[in-house]
Amino acid sequence: MGQSVTKATTPANVSSFVNFPKEAIFSLWTSYNLLGEGWGLSVEEVIAIFNGAEFVARAYGFSDHQIRTLFDAFDTDRNGLIDALELFVAIALTSGR
């Protein structure tokens, strides 16, 4: 009553970053722990983390442009930083295989 259940949609420009298998999530988290310098990540750090995540790099091979598009979707205040935990939680929540 008064509620509707719908299926979430993903903007086309970031749709490549959903439905990751758990190996991808673990790979990104490991890469973040090795390369991340804190919770605030620049686009260069996010690119390095995606490229350093062995499983993700091998299975998906995202271009810098694709990763910059993802970064821009998260950097809503356009200050050049995004929150690492929010990024990884969002990716994990939109995955689940």
Ligand SMILES: [Ca+2]
């Ligand atoms: Ca920001």
